[in-house]
Amino acid sequence: MVGRPDGLTAGAVVAIAVSLAVAPSGRLAAQTDRPADRPSDRQIIDTIIIENGNIFDRDDATPDWVAHLANKLHMRTRQWVVRRRLLLQRGAPFDSARMAESERALRSLGVFRSVRVDTVRSQPDGKLALRAVTSDGWSTQPQASFTSAGGDNTWDVGFIERNFLGTATEVVLRYGRNPDRSHLDFDFINPLFFGRRTLLTLRYRNLSDGRRGEWHFGLPFHETSAPYSLETYGEAAQERVLRFRDDALLDSTRHHLLRAGIIGGIAATATTHSFTRLWAGWEWRREDFGATDTSRVPYSVFSTVRAGIEIGSVRFRVLEHFNSYARREDVDVSPTLRLGVVLQSGVGYELSGQTSAVWKRGFAVLRLAANGLDSTRTQAELTVVSQNIPRHTLIAHAEGGIVTHPKPGGEFDPWTVQRGPRLFGAHDFTGTRTTWLVFEDRILVADQILGLMAVGLAPFLDYGGAWYGDEPARQGVKSHQNTRVSQPRKLSMSSAARASTR
Incomplete structure (x- = not known):
């Protein structure tokens, strides 16, 4: 993005x-935009080396007591988190494009302040090792904000842990208030929930005028050359919808939503530099809008099918x-x-x-x-x-x-x-x-x-x-x-x- x-x-x-x-x-x-390695030129990776550093190291200019305290309080990212994110494994042929994509995949976790993936040899003609060197960032973040603009005040307080127990899991708990409503939010996001690539996202919003929850689970296209994806999702909501015109409230309706769907795709062609994917999905949805002053709500059900193609290069x-x-x-x-x-x-x-x-x-x-x-x-x-x-x-x-x-x-x-x-x-x-x-x-x-x-x-x-x-x-x-x-x-x-x- x-x-x-x-x-x-x-x-x-x-x-x-x-x-x-x-x-x-x-x-x-x-x-x-680097040239791909020809199969005849590729070498086999013999070893994977993981060097997962803490927040501060010995060469930092930070006062020693600050560095020591922060490193003690912080739970270092687990080595298996780094290993699962690598796209090259022991026994696989070396590919410079996949090494670069592995580095991007590690940075996308949002838990490291620095990432470097390279290769090393113990001797000039020795076996090839893939090395991933990471340094953690401070992941425990209390939140407090206040904004006043145009006479409208918005504030929230909360807590965000972006690397829960060193597993690259994000947990959010936040309470806030704006001119429309107050809200209590909870988020749980784990990009490595099951196996190496499976993502789980859970979100819940407890609103002063309703509630909303959603979930997402599945295997996305985790790399450019991934052969397939399969994901499921769902959402449920009962909430008030406010409509404004010319800076004034126009009307208010009650929104009822319940939906679930599945979407997947296969790669017709895929390399480390480009892809052509065919995708399709199905969704069941019950969605209605009703007046806020009545308990009777219409019941409308929809079934939707989607299909298409996606083309891209890196x-x-x-x-x-x-x-x-x-x-x-x-x-x-x-x-x-x-x-x-x-x-x-x-x-x-x-x-x-x-x-x-x-x-x-x-x-x-x-x-x-x-x-x-x-x-x-x-x-x-x-x-x-x-x-x-x-x-x-x-x-x-x-x-x-x-x-x-x-x-x-x-x-x-x-x-x-x-x-x-x-x-x-x-x-x-x-x-x-x-x-x-x-x-x-x-x-x-x-x-x-x-x-x-x-x-x-x-x-x-x-x-x-x-x-x-x-x-x-x-x-x-x-x-x-x-x-x-x-x-x-x-x-x-x-x-x-x-x-x-x-």
């Missing part, structure tokens, strides 16, 4: 970013000082295209894809996502990133979308999804059209302060909003200066100075 301006969350929409300077320096390098960029400090990040700029047909009460479609351009210390990514059946939704984004000026990461991002005949709650609401113009109040922008343009300069002030802290600045300019098709565009503009404070040993970055008034 390509990194975005501070405060953005996941979701596909239109983003345009402009490279603002050109000068030598920066830390951005390609990790793929391209990643490895960055520093992008979304974090003192560690390398993988940015996925792989060209992909996914097409599908949806059969329910009629015939619908699904389409998503991305393409990219890369250059020394910079890249651009264009994404598109569209689907249609009873309603249609089309979103696109373009992002351009440049690290050509030393100690600066310049980002320009633009996005837009349109939706027709949305179900209640399906309208665009940037505040709800936390993806849109920042520092505006709750539901200031809602509708069936949306745009967002942002320019941001992430400036590195200090990368290592006693090995404990890094500091940066992130001035930005936001312009955009959301509106309905039968009204003039509702958009706004904000500029602000964020202070980015990060602990290099910690697994996430925090930002301060986000509160603002209109």
